[in-house]
Amino acid sequence: MSDLKCSDTSCKKQLDATYWEAQYKAKSTGWDLGQVSPPIQEYIDKITDKKKRILIPGCGNSYEAEYLLEHGFTNITVIDIAPTPVTVIKEKFKNNPNIQIVLGDFFEHQGNYDLIIEQTFFCALPPTLREKYVWKMHQLLAEDGILAGLLFNRTFDSGPPFGGSKEEYEKLFADAFDFIKMDLCDNSIAPRANSELFIELKKKSLT
Template sequence: MGNEKCCVVQCERNLDQEYWDAQYKANVTGWDLGKIAPPIKTIIDNLKDKNCRILIPGCGNSYEAEYLIESGFTNITVLDIAPTLVQNLTEKFAGNTNIKIILCDFFTHQGVYDLIIEQTFFCALPPRMRQKYVWKMHQLLADSGKIAGVLFQKQFEVNPPFGGSKEEYIALFQKAFTIVKMELCENSIPPRANSEVVIEFKKNPDVAVNLYTFEGITCSGCMENVSDKLAQINGVMNVSISTDFSKVLIVSTEEIDLTALQFAVSYDEKYKIKKATVTN
């Protein structure tokens, strides 16, 4: 992002509704380009079905939605957690029946979409929430649905945004999604040149993707042991544990019985695994 200033409040604060609303109230939105990002424009230009169900989570000022409407798309949903922003968007798109504007937490949203556009939403979430992001994306997409957009291929000294790498993204999304495309973006804006990957992830509808809360892990070594134990369960295809050790994402051929998961980690009595909900 070069010298772009992203936040009016330091990243030690909770990145909650109050935090994000403060950015829009103060009009300190350094991530905002003032126009649609070129890679997203390219993605939209290559879409064929003007009636496909499109979601843009963490939508910001919604230049992508504007361009979609201008391009003839008819079924667009944008959502954000910041009330000030959503009020502005409601006024901006007043009377337009091709777009729905929703104020809500992405993780509580319900719906079915053919395409979810990823544009500076993933990178705004604390890394500990990435397993939950994959879980929710898989829920919201239709069986043939896709995530398309850009992710950062770099780390940042000041957060948000939070960076990452192709290797991390593959480990996180594999098996739940087919990675159709993940390559260095060729038309990023200059401050983001060589630091973005353009992605297309297609939902794998033939697997179970479940999120669990976990208690007892205290270090990366413990995390690796737990991950290995869970991965050995028949039918488990991928295991990903959050950076704070509190969430476990499991992709499997079918949902694994909770008693089998608990038994796999019962070698340490402090380990407890439970099914996660949208609120935990």
């Protein structure tokens, strides 16, 4: 976990499993919507292939996974580094063969996915890990795989969350992904109105 230590001047905390677990134990989980995020719900509603291999990293309480399960998706994997939410969702989805729940570090995870859903995971990472995030996503996606979800289009005084801008993300993802969509959302929850970009990025073939 030592490579999760943040050397960015805007992040003096070590954002490791201990940090995230402490947030859950203290119920200091302001990011938790208690429901599937509306822009992601809208995106899921348009997916017809329910057998897609889907990964949700930094899943927390996994409302997106719950929504997928309720709508017939059969191949979902979620991963989080903090034991508390993983224990909660293991209990919630016990005996459900359509979801694999992993306690672990996204950067060490191995797999092959058609779709990876981003929901307040990118912004939780130290900005120094952003390039590593991009290439890890690229590695985990199958040919023509899609990374879809939400990125903040604003900055924060101190993080996490760590924000950014469309221009910054375009530069960051350009070598590894083709851009299908990177647009301001019109259906964010009220506290995040006008501050979220919906992204749909297709893995670039490097051969």
